[in-house]
Amino acid sequence: MPQEATWRAPVAEGELDATVRVPGSKSITNRAYVLAAISRGTTLVREPLDSRDARLMLAALDRLGASCQSSPEGVRVGLLTRGDGEEVSVELGNAGTVARFVPPLATLGFRTVRFDGDPAIRRRPLAPLLRALTELGADLDGGGTGAPPFAVRGHGGLRGGAVELDSSASSQFLSALLLSGPAFDTGVTVRLVGRPPSEPHIAMTLDMLRRFGARPQRDGDEFHVPHTELSLSEYTVEPDLSSAAPFVAAALVAGGSVRIEGWPAETTQPGDWLRSLLRELGAEVTLGADGLTVTGTATVRGATLDLHEVGELTPVVAAVLCFADGPSVISGVAHLRGHETDRLAALATELSALGGDVTETEDGLRINPAPLHGGTFHTYDDHRLVMAGAVLGLRVPGVLVENPATVGKTYPGFVEDWHRLLPTAS
Template identity: 70%
Template sequence: MTDAHEDHWAAPVAAAALDARVRVPGSKSITNRAYVLAALAGAPTRVRVPLDSRDTRLMLGALASLGARSEETADGFLVHPLGAGGSSHGEPVEVTLGNAGTVARFTPALAALGDSPVLFDGDEAIRRRPIGPLLTALRRLGVRIDDGAGPGRGAPPFTVHGDGGVRGGTVELDSSASSQFLSALLLAGPAFDRGVTVRLVGDAPPSEPHIAMTLDMLHRFGATVEREGAEFHVAPAKLSCPEYVVEPDLSTAAPFVAAAVAAGGTVRVTGWPSTTTQPGDWLRGFLPALGASVRLDEDGLVVTGGSSIPGVDLDLHEVGELTPVVAALLCFADGPSVISGVAHLRGHETDRITALATELSALGADVAETDDGLRITPAPLHGGVFHTYDDHRLVMAAAVLGLRVPGIYVENPATVGKTFPAFVETWTGMLGTGR
């Protein structure tokens, strides 16, 4: 896996048109939502074929610290409700966040349901990711939070003081920086004394599909959810879902279907659902605009690349997590492209807009930052080191570039373990094994 560049991965070039069959792991977004809802249920939930990665292990660890233990099964985890794992009896608790945004945002409300002070902290990067509006909303719902002097810093480390429950009620929320702020309140809402009514203020949240995912999963666990425009209501409820099966992660599938477009040939991603709330399903409708043929059958999604890739103008506000892979692919287009609507990516694992502009330009592409995206003018590319900034999606973007550009060395490929620990092996298998 390493090369002369220590701790770097030499991204492999596609020697011929692809003919591959790939299965990607479970959706991170669905897995972590399922674990949170399982912790709030009245009885254990068997979560089947979940993603097993750093972020999901951090979520299980956080829930265990809060009193929701889990047991590994043959095909997933059995998650027990909060309280079933014992009580800390008021003793201080620590939750390790790593750089997992879902853990940092989905678990503080759960900590308020207990009777202990809970310290939340993680990697240096998580301290730079936005969370302030969520902490403000939780305070207004009756949660005691200490995140520094004065009005608070609005970032980890912070401490939630459990008072044995949350009053809940109506709250205004600015979720324009992340739809996870809204999802965090809605997921915890069934456990609040009065449920929760969230009125969105400010710009619309990014990634509407993730909001739809949260609402769908709440319904499946038995919650009553109502939505009227920018107002959401979740009533108090006793949740129950004996078994939940996680879909494959369609955003993690992005580099594999992009590979068919970049290198030519055909890639089949097995298990692709016919209906889903996942943002990654957007690819199914988009890839034909890049000259690819796309077919969904009973076994999965089949993508066959075309003879060329046209330049396009894209608003990716609702599917921003696909931006790194799409930007890499558009470096091979016949003409200029513009990606817009993704200003919120500056607050992800890294500032993805600046990182992509920097790394793609360093390899010869003409990529400029805009206020809310990127302007990509294709140019001859060359090899070099692609820095990944501890961001799993940048590893995937670099892999796509490497299909056609020899000599690309990917810094810290292990960071992809956040969502797909076996990515490198699966990627090389796609290139080395015809089916």
């Protein structure tokens, strides 16, 4: 991964013909690590993502007494230990999954666990989860601000029970309670207030709980996970379909074909929505035994898209729509203002700075076709914006993507793989 301040995104000099293998899913990897840490015995997590967010999760679990051992087969994770009253610190970085999934685990031992991270994590929504944990019996110190730094004083377990939760800012609030629910004394029942984004991530959490031996139940907006002893000897992580987004988008924007190896026939990942989206925007999409193949002609149709359930795809999709043959609207993604950065403001600012006609709406973006030109594309320490900048550079010479190393949050080898995608790039 280059460490220079900017990266000149390569231009596609002709039609693409490439095969790509993207790394493991961050969402699945970190959920698997959490579930393994409350499971009896050890769990071998095969083909996990190795990135900053994943390493921060393993480091957090290590601080809570779980054994985490890497090998050529994967990462073997053992049960959390209870501790003996010591005080430990957990580094969050800017990892939403660590900030949200680990505090419930911290209630299970006899430690005081202090949480803090990058300045950006202090701006990300967390208050509804901390409030729900307190109502379930957790002892929190400094959580009144609803943001790091704060501490969880563990007393050897959490009572659990029923709680109302506003998960409209992030489905991770709900997933955090459900993932640890099997280890709570009485399990957990969560009644949602407000509509959470990214239903696929909720389905992912429920599916993984079942695979580890839990018995989650759902009745509309009410979720219940009973106290259960979990156990699973091994779990294999799927490729990260959201990280595949810029590669399959490249076939549409530049023309030619790109195949993503290992694309699952069935999955709960939000990125699987790309199959229908790319068809709507004008690509030919085929899923076969050898993966997903996307073929495009460098022509992009304008579209009106509700991305509420797949908001993490918005940066790449917005970049693609800058090349569309007509106006486009993205809606349903107001929650992106609380991601790694305010993604809606960042996209409107940076796309417009390169000549685009992009404006914010209450819950999304309005994109009108306009000639683009080169310049610096600022990324605000957001990995998905690096990917959006790469897509722009396919057809716009001179796009300088700021701080490309920030993509290491989920895809440390992205820049190298992007160059391999374009063997004739300038």
